[in-house]
Amino acid sequence: MKEIRIHARAGQGAITTAALLxxxxxxxxxxxxxxxxxxxxxMGAPMNAFVRLSxxxxxxxxxxxxxxxxxxxxPSLMRGFDVFEGFRPGGVAIINHHEKVQCPKPIQNIKVxxxxxxxxxTEVLGRPIGNTTILGAFAAATNEFGxxxxxxxxxxxxxxxxxxxxxxxxxxxxxYIKERCLR
Amino acid sequence: MRQYLEGxxxxxxxxxxxxxxxxxAYPITPQTHIVESLAQMVADGELNAEFxxxxxxxxxxxxxxxxxxxxxxxxxxxxxxxLLYMIExxxxxxxxxxxxxxxxxxxxVSSPINIWNDHQDxxxxxxxxxxxxxxxxxxxxxxxxxxxxxxxxxxxIMLPVMVCMDGYILTHAYEVVDLPEQSQVDKFLPDFxxxxxxxxxxxxxxxxxxxxxxxxxxxxxxxxTMMDAxxxxxxxxxxxxQVFGRKVNCLIEKYRLEDATQVFVAMGSMVGTIKEVIxxxxxDGQKVGLLKIIAHRPFPKKIVYEALKNARExxxxxxxxxxxxxxxxxxxxxxxxxxxxxxxxxxGFVLGLGGRDITKKSILEVQDTLAGAQVxxxxxxxxx
Amino acid sequence: MIIPVTSKPRxxxxxxxxxxxxxxxxxxxxxxxxACRLCVMVCPEGCISGDxxxxxxxxxxxxxxxxxxxxxxxxxxIEMVKEEWWRETIS
Numbered sequence: 307m308k309e310i311r312i313h314a315r316a317g318q319g320a321i322t323t324a325a326l327l328x329x330x331x332x333x334x335x336x337x338x339x340x341x342x343x344x345x346x347x348x349m350g351a352p353m354n355a356f357v358r359l360s361x362x363x364x365x366x367x368x369x370x371x372x373x374x375x376x377x378x379x380x381p382s383l384m385r386g387f388d389v390f391e392g393f394r395p396g397g398v399a400i401i402n403h404h405e406k407v408q409c410p411k412p413i414q415n416i417k418v419x420x421x422x423x424x425x426x427x428t429e430v431l432g433r434p435i436g437n438t439t440i441l442g443a444f445a446a447a448t449n450e451f452g453x454x455x456x457x458x459x460x461x462x463x464x465x466x467x468x469x470x471x472x473x474x475x476x477x478x479x480x481x482y483i484k485e486r487c488l489r
Numbered sequence: 490m491r492q493y494l495e496g497x498x499x500x501x502x503x504x505x506x507x508x509x510x511x512x513x514a515y516p517i518t519p520q521t522h523i524v525e526s527l528a529q530m531v532a533d534g535e536l537n538a539e540f541x542x543x544x545x546x547x548x549x550x551x552x553x554x555x556x557x558x559x560x561x562x563x564x565x566x567x568x569x570x571x572l573l574y575m576i577e578x579x580x581x582x583x584x585x586x587x588x589x590x591x592x593x594x595x596x597x598v599s600s601p602i603n604i605w606n607d608h609q610d611x612x613x614x615x616x617x618x619x620x621x622x623x624x625x626x627x628x629x630x631x632x633x634x635x636x637x638x639x640x641x642x643x644x645x646i647m648l649p650v651m652v653c654m655d656g657y658i659l660t661h662a663y664e665v666v667d668l669p670e671q672s673q674v675d676k677f678l679p680d681f682x683x684x685x686x687x688x689x690x691x692x693x694x695x696x697x698x699x700x701x702x703x704x705x706x707x708x709x710x711x712x713x714t715m716m717d718a719x720x721x722x723x724x725x726x727x728x729x730x731q732v733f734g735r736k737v738n739c740l741i742e743k744y745r746l747e748d749a750t751q752v753f754v755a756m757g758s759m760v761g762t763i764k765e766v767i768x769x770x771x772x773d774g775q776k777v778g779l780l781k782i783i784a785h786r787p788f789p790k791k792i793v794y795e796a797l798k799n800a801r802e803x804x805x806x807x808x809x810x811x812x813x814x815x816x817x818x819x820x821x822x823x824x825x826x827x828x829x830x831x832x833x834x835x836x837g838f839v840l841g842l843g844g845r846d847i848t849k850k851s852i853l854e855v856q857d858t859l860a861g862a863q864v865x866x867x868x869x870x871x872x873x
Numbered sequence: 874m875i876i877p878v879t880s881k882p883r884x885x886x887x888x889x890x891x892x893x894x895x896x897x898x899x900x901x902x903x904x905x906x907x908a909c910r911l912c913v914m915v916c917p918e919g920c921i922s923g924d925x926x927x928x929x930x931x932x933x934x935x936x937x938x939x940x941x942x943x944x945x946x947x948x949x950x951i952e953m954v955k956e957e958w959w960r961e962t963i964s
């Protein structure tokens with residue numbers, strides 16, 4: 307079973323991100339559990355979404371404390387807060403940022419990818435909403451599901467032009483990782 | 490068909506498939522997604538129902554009470570403060586023997602204000618005459634709603650049913666759920682035929698004044714019905730399996746209980762986490778098991794006793810406490826042993842209040858404490 | 874044993890809502906300012922202070938970057954600017 311922790315602010319689409327991640331895994335034949343955990347009920351409040359992926363039915367309901375994968379949708383969350391808490395050795399982190407990020411602690415065999423998701427999204431979608439781009443990067447960096455599964459999940463979730471553009475943003479995120487010869 | 494969707498939306502789909510005709514609910518986190526989904530379906534013409542907007546939960550319950558009394562299938566959903574606000578109506582609905590279905594998206598009660606999950610709301614209503622079921626996961630939540638309509642409208646029962654699912658943990662969780670086809674639901678759930686109903690052509694009054702000379706028998710009748718329901722439920726669960734092709738546990742579920750000397754007893758989503766812990770302990774050679782309680786009311790006392798009688802140590806874990814005494818489920822489990830010769834150690838644990846996360850460590854803390862002296866109330870993960 | 878479920882007034886001072894800003898903050902140009910004090914009145918945090926003309930400024934420890942002050946200033950003397958958060962500190 308793989309555990310994923312997503313760091314975001316309320317209103318940035320972390321739940322949609324988790325849902326799309328789970329849907330992509332489901333389309334790829336896995337079981338997935340995705341759920342949010344809120345702090346204050348206001349826009350901009352730091353919050354988490356969690357996802358578990360497995361070949362078997364998922365029964366564990368607690369939050370994720372030792373993630374295999376980390377997704378940070380808003381880099382300002384790293385200000386005075388350790389998003390890498392509990393990060394497992396061998397884990398993969400995707401940070402939505404245009405400046406390189408390093409994990410403050412030495413953890414064995416981790417890979418930290420910094421992807422300018424909001425910049426790519428601004429090009430493709432016209433808005434700096436980098437979730438789908440980051441999900442494309444996640445697919446490429448972890449191989450938990452293919453780009454096709456992710457795009458199908460996106461096309462099911464959204465409709466019309468929004469769906470097509472988000473599917474394209476996902477592809478751009480995917481290629482961003484692939485081009486940098488990682489995996 | 491297997492789908493990947495949010496728990497709330499899955500339940501809304503089931504309510505649609507069950508063809509509820511009058512829906513009235515007041516929004517309250519974390520139930521909102523269920524009723525928003527149903528309102529959207531009614532607006533889009535996917536569900537042929539009256540969606541009645543009201544200004545409070547008390548009114549929502551009153552609307553479904555009145556509608557059910559006219560012989561239509563109804564639905565409402567609430568939680569926490571909303572449940573407490575409508576509670577006098579809940580007693581009334583049961584007293585009138587109306588088969589109303591209510592989803593409780595379990596949430597803590599104020600004060601202080603807390604919108605996260607625990608079971609204090611629904612256990613507060615356990616004396617009202619409603620059948621109460623607790624879902625471990627969203628598949629079970631869906632299946633229990635299907636069972637709920639079938640049971641409630643059965644002429645041998647004719648009582649309202651509350652399906653409890655943990656707020657956020659289940660309502661807001663995306664999971665794989667097998668949703669049935671309309672034809673299957675139609676086969677399992679026939680049209681609602683009321684025993685009594687308000688009908689201008691054959692007028693009656695419902696809920697009349699009944700003094701000391703007659704009130705007791707009405708309460709006796711509800712109690713007896715709930716006892717009878719324990720016998721009716723398994724047969725209907727078999728019908729469910731035949732129609733939908735999967736088993737539904739409606740009273741209890743036994744997990745690795747056969748040779749278990751230490752047993753955890755619990756309701757709701759924490760059961761999933763406990764099962765994970767048990768598998769780990771079993772790999773270490775420890776003889777541990779779990780008894781999942783699904784029906785809290787009626788409490789399947791005899792079945793619980795039979796399942797637990799060979800255990801040496803029993804830990805009852807719950808997300809509620811009857812302040813000043815002990816956990817309600819703990820009281821119920823202890824009562825199952827009353828009158829029998831054997832008395833294993835039964836200890837009571839309170840955890841997960843106000844949404845405090847229940848982790849594998851929490852369950853191990855329970856196991857550690859269980860090994861010591863018997864306790865009635867031990868708060869787990871306490872920060873004092 | 875009583876665990877208080879109360880809070881006293883003025884405790885909001887400890888809550889540095891400046892950390893809520895993400896990406897933009899108001900820049901007080903202090904050139905055309907007429908000291909009308911509309912910005913002071915409209916700020917949801919009450920963190921704008923000033924006295925004479927062109928002395929008005931947000932306390933960035935609390936400013937949430939909502940832009941109300943920019944919207945109401947009758948002489949357009951306040952503008953929202955991008956904030957490079959990783960180069961500034963919130964003291």
